Amino acid sequence: MPTLPQRDLISRHIGALDAICDRTPKGDRASDKAMLVLISKMLLTLPGKRQEVDVEAKGEAYAAALEDVPVWAVDQAIRGWYRGSYGPQHDYEWAPAPATLRAFAMQESWKVAGQREKLQSILIAEPRKEYSKEHCARMAERVTVILRAAGRSMTKPEMLTADKDYATRAIADLRGRKRLLESDS
Numbered sequence: 001m002p003t004l005p006q007r008d009l010i011s012r013h014i015g016a017l018d019a020i021c022d023r024t025p026k027g028d029r030a031s032d033k034a035m036l037v038l039i040s041k042m043l044l045t046l047p048g049k050r051q052e053v054d055v056e057a058k059g060e061a062y063a064a065a066l067e068d069v070p071v072w073a074v075d076q077a078i079r080g081w082y083r084g085s086y087g088p089q090h091d092y093e094w095a096p097a098p099a100t101l102r103a104f105a106m107q108e109s110w111k112v113a114g115q116r117e118k119l120q121s122i123l124i125a126e127p128r129k130e131y132s133k134e135h136c137a138r139m140a141e142r143v144t145v146i147l148r149a150a151g152r153s154m155t156k157p158e159m160l161t162a163d164k165d166y167a168t169r170a171i172a173d174l175r176g177r178k179r180l181l182e183s184d185s
Contacts (some may be wrong), residue, residue: 008043017116026067046095065098149174
């Protein structure tokens, strides 16, 4: 379990991850400008397969595809494209299609979202409860009695010894519950 200072640090880190994931062109003017710069540089560096397409129309297609994706994720996807990181099935000499770039940018975004979820699970984790061997033996005996009363048997020899008084009460309780269920139907 994290200490209070560690919990505070984890909480702040989660907040920072949320903040960078929320900065998309759709909701932030600075991100919109940054995305335009990224896409422009990529299109200047890598030609498109179809040269006859209007540059403005092409930019609008990328803007539409990437409007809800964080700029840093698009930047990482473009870097990955330049490096040929997305498998041999792609032709890295050309700019990726808007939908292809979106898919790779979303993969990058999901990596951070996964880290955020791991950190969140650390914050909500509960300490593990440790039980004594004696307590575990008592619980095993109780389970054995209940299962026997339900008509099942246990295979572990150490679980086959049960307190007779407890067994009698458990069987009586189960029979009473069975009668109640039968009378309700």
